[in-house]
Amino acid sequence: MSFFQQPITLGRLQVPNRVWLAPLAGVSDVPFRRICQELGAGLTYVEMLSAVAIQYRNKRTLDMCRRHDQEPVLGVQVTGPSAELVAQAIxxxxxxxxxxVDINMGCSVRKVVASGSGSGILSEPERISATAAAAREACACPLTVKTRLGMTRRSISIEDTAQRIARAGVDGFVIHGRTRDERYGAPADRHGIRRGIEAARQAAPGPLVTVGNGDLFDWQAAQTMRDETGCDAVMISRGALGNPWIFRDILSGATRHPTLAEWGDVVLRHLDYQESHYGDTELAAITMRKHLLWYIKGFPFNKVLGEQVGHINRIEEGRGYVRAYLREWPGDLPRFEGACRTDARLGVNSKYDPKWDMHRQHDRGVGGVDGGRAVAG
Ligand SMILES: Cc1cc2nc3c(=O)[nH]c(=O)nc-3n(C[C@H](O)[C@H](O)[C@H](O)COP(=O)(O)O)c2cc1C
Structure with missing residues (x-):
């Protein structure tokens, strides 16, 4: 059994493997989570929820809390401007x-940070301790924190943050190897992640699951993350967009790009899940557009298809375009690259920001706040 295939205990939760899907605002909804779970994700999360929105019982936020009865293991992520609000939400x-439950101490979106949520907390070390302690007291289930290396390169604070969080007795700790102001402009810093993991392990009163995050676009990157940071598990973010097969690849330790037939099977299933979750609505189609744009990367002559799926107003329209494309090409045609890459020859584009493929109004994750509900990135 490979390292990533091994089950791991998070608090009292038995997680079946060590390749997890990150909370992704505007993306990690029920339909996408189910696809990732079916392709091997050991743990998945609901999109980040704002503690303020929960306080006001915001309807869209509460809708995001739905869980499909086929979902095996599911986490939720909360962020908030004070320890009390976070504890109340939990x-x-x-x-x-x-x-x-995971506490987000890493979201870099300007309005989220300005309101004191997400990585806004990183400039207030005492609030990190207070929030982790209050969350620990409020949370009866396994608790983790997801954070970044610090606010800026010149103020890396990951060791202090890690110690504060570990001392509060959390069960796990996810580190995204960038600072708040780097966004995607610099490659993920695995050395920084390692420093955080070591500091947390030294400070933790009990067992602590450590998770590496950042630039995980294929199984080799996951292996390097494990080797260079000593993390217990990896969390996949942009690498899963349009490429949920990444979970299968990391678990098996080999890249096997799907054939067109396998691809079609997953894409059509995703469309079905989207329709059954959101109904036969325009919103279901609009929020599916970005997934279709991500899915078509790596197949030939996809420009016209991109134009078509980028404008669908009904799920059935999307099905029609995908089926027509499937009829045009042989089923054993292999995809020549995964998602988030500019070009097979240039390799991974770690600066790629998926928000440009997302819908300004309907997709969370593109920045801003909506009805008191923070959106992440
Ligand atoms: C569309 C999108 C939405 C995101 N939403 C969240 C979120 O809700 N919570 C969170 O902790 N991180 C969120 N992130 C950040 C990722 O989880 C991750 O930390 C970051 O993208 C670095 O990993 P990567 O380089 O592998 O993409 C989001 C990222 C993207 C691209």
């Missing part, structure tokens, strides 16, 4: 069917 969410 207590409220105790009645929802989540297996684990």
């Amino acid at each position: 207590r409220y969410l105790a009645d929802f069917p989540f297996d684990t």
Whole structure:
């Protein structure tokens, strides 16, 4: 059994493997999570929820808390401007069917940070300790924190943050190897992640699961993350967009780009899940556009298809375009690259920002706040 295939214990939760899907605002909804789970993701998360929105019982936020009965293991992520609000949100969410809770201390979106949520907390070390302690007290299930290396390169604070979080007795800790102001402009810094992991392990009173995140676009990157940081698990973000096969690849330790037939099977299933979750609505189609644009990367003559799927207003329209494309090409045609790459010859484009493929109004994750509900990135 490979390292990533091994089960791992997070608090009292048994997670079946060590390749997890990150909380992704505007992306990690029920349909996408189900696809990733079917392709091997050991743990998936609901999109980041704002503690303020939960306080106001915001309807769209509460809608995001739905769990499909086929979902095996599911976490939720919360962010908030104060320890009290985060703890209150966690207590409220105790009645929802989540297996684990994560506190977001890393979101870099300007308005989120300005309101004191996300990575806004990183400039207030005492609030990191207070929030982790209050969350620990409020949370009856396994608790983790996801954070970054610091606010800027000149103020890397990951060791201090890690110690504060570990001392609060959390069960796990995810580190995205960038600072707040780097966004995607610099490659993920695995040395920084290692420093955080070592500091956390030294400070933790009990077992602590450490998770590496950043620039994981294929199984080799996951292996390097493990080797260079000593993390216990990896969390996949942009690498899963249009490429949910990444979970299967990391678990098996080999890249096997899907054939067109395998691809079609997954894309059509995703369209079905989208329709059954959101109904036969325009919103279902609009929020599916970005996934279709990500899925078509790596197949020949996809420009016209991109134009078509980028404008669908009904799920059935999307099905029609995908089926027509499947009829045009042989089923054993292999995809020549995964997602988030500019070109097979140039390799991974770690500066790629998916928000440019997302819908300004309908997709969370493109920045800004909506009805008191923070959107992440
Ligand atoms: C569309 C999008 C939405 C995101 N939403 C969240 C979120 O809700 N919570 C969170 O902790 N991180 C969020 N992130 C950040 C990622 O989880 C991850 O930390 C970051 O992209 C670095 O990993 P990568 O280089 O492998 O993409 C989001 C990223 C993207 C691209």
